[in-house]
Amino acid sequence: MKQNKLIFALAAATLAAGAVQAKEVVVRIGHAGPLTGPAAAFGKDGENGARLAIEDANAKGIKIGGDTVKFELVSEDDQADPRTATTVAQRLTDSGVKGVVGHVTSGASIPASRIYEQAGIPVITPSSTSPKLTQQGYKMTFRVIANDLQQGNALGKYAVDQLKAKKIAVIDDRTAYGQGLADAFANSVKTSGGQIAGREFTNDKATDFMAILTKIKAMNPDAVFYGGMDAQAAPLARQMKQLGMTAKLLTGDGGCTGEMIKMAGDALSATTFCTQAGIPLDKMPGGAAFRTQFKQRFGNDIHVYAPYAYDAMMSVIEAMKTANSVEPAKYQPALRSLAYQGVTGPVAFDDKGDIKGGSITVYNFDAGKWAPLQTIQ
């Protein structure tokens, strides 16, 4: 008993001493993304990017409102699951974070954004590209990457202008992502002077596309666009080959993955194109330096979105500096009018919270990997 009391007393004394010594203010900023499950690599990548930004900011000893600020990362796992995302968002807001970087997937970002909006905490996603996220009219939602509308627009224009495709068939998987992307693509093709030969549909669990492809083949299009994920795009590519179709295959970022290359195998060729929001690392203004720093700190290479997570975190910190306050209500207006030169390029938001002039890169399948062809602003 006596010993216990002694330990308590000692512990209390240590805590008190610690509190007195630290004159700096601790500001907690959240990161939310999938750290387990199939999309875990994306979540960990974002977490590392955000962590790097916090360490850089702490190294500078930033002063806000007269106090030296020590930033602290609170990382949460949303498993890329909409329901878990809302739980995680609630936990972050309850724990008193002043801002959040995340979530990684659109399916998680959209339901979580409502909770941050109600709590009045700014949230900046590094990688959710669904247009719906910023169409909700929320004041606290921001995004540092181009959205799917911009992606579909860019690819549609590219297909007609650069690939000289006149007749294009469009397939989508009827998900929020696939349909949004396909609609944007089809509109862009039409405004660029191309023709939509046919509009076909499937679902995000399908594996057999022979029937719709046979129908499309009879229309003899120059290109086929698929709006959806790689799990469908890969068998679709194989079945196009099996049917002897020579039309070009175009997909968005859902099909612009390493999995797509693995699963579609020899069905991919120089006539397969895809887009990704953002620009390749070596084309980013601070790309090379970031790659070295990241590798040095974490011992592995950047997956995809780490530079965007870094910029998202830096945007929060920059806005706090400009507003000279760490309180969300005070620094949110500064975020609105932010003009910050990030690793990925200039970061400034439009009135919806989308990044201004977000870039899209068109990739082409070449020698077993996606080779960047052109970056469109």
Next chain:
Amino acid sequence: METFLQQTLNGLVSGSIYALVALGYTMVYGILGLINFAHGELVMIGALVALQTVTLLNAAVPGLHPVILLLAGVAVAVPVCMAVGYLIERIGYRRLRNAPRLAPLITAIGVSFLLQTLAMIIWGREFHVFPQLVSTTPMQPMDGVVVSPLQIFTIVVAFALMGGLMLLVNKSRLGRAMRATAENHRVAGLMGINANGVIAATFIIGSGLAALAGVLFASNYAIAHYAMGFTPGLKAFTAAVLGGIGNLPGAMVGGLVLGLVESFGAGYIEHLTFGFLNSSYQDIFAFMILGAVLIFRPSGLLGERVADRA
């Protein structure tokens, strides 16, 4: 015309796989009156076990002929699925033989979840590439129609298996025992038939067919995944109902009809409805046909021939 032939071929390929899976549903229903919802998962297990075998064998002895790899994959997948099928029946359903009908049905759904989760733990959540062991290079028997050796292989294997099953059920001693048990397993037991053995045999045969269907399915789409059994399972169940559940030829006809309806539905629904409906309704189209058939023939196309079910 070319498009029509191509769509027929597409429908036959997916339809013959549905038919193989549907046989498993209908055999079990014929004997036990139970919808074995775990049957679709056996398709998945068949595909993943075959994939695992092919991968291991290829790593151990590189450069084997694809046909040998395929046969080895099948040679492992079929017994594994048969064993799983037997265990499901022995552990899951046998004790519930005289329980109310809902009990084994709910058990079947539980077994389905269990198998899927086990497969997820063993093989992970990612999509696996199933190697193309039979060529998929398109051939053109006539202008505008393409067919690959794999598609011909799929249809031939499926029909051969269906023919074999019909022979087994109608001509062999085991088949006669199965038909007798289907009529009344208590009376069959009194006649000296080991009803439990016959029921186990039914599960084993159905599971073997599911394994083969799984290998055909995965080869055709070059993909294997822990959740891949759900959709073909559901479609095959639909096919079994369409043909008349409990009726073996019905399951085959139902599978082929469903495959063709889906294919033509996706291909022609827009023309048939003058652009009012499009291919996003292709699944609904298949179920509309099912609904229509069941309104006019409540027991399916060939009927639920109770006296002859097996």
